[in-house]
Amino acid sequence: MNKEKFKFIDLFAGIGGIRMGFERNEFECVFSSEWDTFSQKTYLKNFAEMPSGDITKIDIKSIPNHDVLTAGFPCQPFSTIGKREGFQHPTQGTLFFDIVRILKEKKTSSFLLENVAGLKNHDKGKTFDTIIDTLRNELGYWVDFKILDSADFKVPQHRKRIYIVGFKNDSNSLIDFNWPKQSETKVGIGKFIETHEQGYNISKHLQNSYIFKKNDGRPQIVDENSNFPIKTLVSSYHKIQRLTGTFVKDGETGLRLLSENECKATMGFPKDFIFPVSRTQMYRQMGNSVAVPVIEAIANEIRQTLSTLEREVALKIDKNLVAH
CATH class of the missing domain: 3.90.120.10 (DNA Methylase, subunit A, domain 2)
Incomplete structure (x- = not known):
């Protein structure tokens, strides 16, 4: 049985570590963005694709429809920007705001955001609270997050990062997302x-x-x-x-x-x-960059959840057709 070919976009792409983890799960990358010219060169050499540049200048209409948005986004404080500059939205003027506008416009089914573990306590927790509140209450996503160490995924390096996963749930189905199992065996360098x-x-x-x-x-x-x-x-x-x-x-x-x-x-x-x-x-x-095996393991769980949601939606459509 062939896996469904879910599509994803690779924002703040760096050299493509997140892309690699998703492609190993047969996701198809349909758009990438990275502003650093040296990272662009490495990305182009390995994926035969030149990422688009500054995400703040990209017209959303030029971004293809996709199932998953991925982003290893920079960490910025939100608490005073909106008030100081007169914007209504608390994330306006930050790079996270560009993730928000894409999710809102494209009605993306799912996302994976990655950041340093310190994001949780950045600006006394205000930054993280704003992110989660925006994703849940403004955009309507089911959201979960977890700090994972790459050493628990057979990578010979301790690298703790926070991962934020979300799913759009317009059909009110139960979101059954499981974080990948961590290995008890450590791999040495x-x-x-x-x-x-x-x-x-x-x-x-x-x-x-x-x-x-x-x-x-x-x-x-x-x-x-x-x-x-x-x-x-x-x-x-x-x-x-x-x-x-x-x-x-x-x-x-x-x-x-x-x-x-x-x-x-x-x-x-x-x-x-x-x-x-x-x-x-x-x-x-x-x-x-990111530890690719950690992304690969999370991408596998995202695929399973998306597949389950798609089946449930199809089943509800069939039941409605029979009822009518």
Whole structure:
């Protein structure tokens, strides 16, 4: 039996991590948007599609109809913008407002929004409360949210992110959405560690003067025997920060940055994913991306819920036809 070909749009697309997770569940991407030119290059190289630019300037009528809106949107405070600038809507002037206007205009069946876990407490919780209130009470979606750690989905990295899922329920059916099951087994980074004599080395001078200036167990050092997930990969990883960084015991200086393939492994990207940009941009793009296996697992549950809702709607139509 063939799966239904649900369609989705990929907003704030980055390098396409959310797209990859949905396409693995046979969703069809019909529109993408990303303003960063370097991310656009990587997206184009891997998906043969140039994302549209600034979402605030895109005419909604040019966006195809779709079943699911996906967005890893930036976090902005809402509490004072509307009042200060005289707008009626509390999210006016923020990028979340563009998600709202698309959902409202297109009457999208479902959505998946992704953000840092700190969104929950951003601006003393006002930002998150405004988001949920807008989605539920203004747009009429059934909404649920959860903070998930990529390490619970067999990704060798701890990466906690908040995921917000919603479904339009015009037929008053019971929404039966289940968050994906988390694995009790953790995957360590060790099995993905490569050997690199050159190319990613951290100089002895930097090690002595900064990296190991204190004996406080930082930064995190890994090798092929490390059977644990690493700390969260951040977009500023290339700046070699001792408090947040994870480095590899390897190379001609004895210590190096994670390689490109090791970064891909920590995010659940395939080895054949291409970065047509500098190494600095590669680190930024990986640090800003999503853990693909987590998205894949959520997308599978969204598909099941959408399929159930479609069947229930079809059944009600059939019953009405019989009754008349």
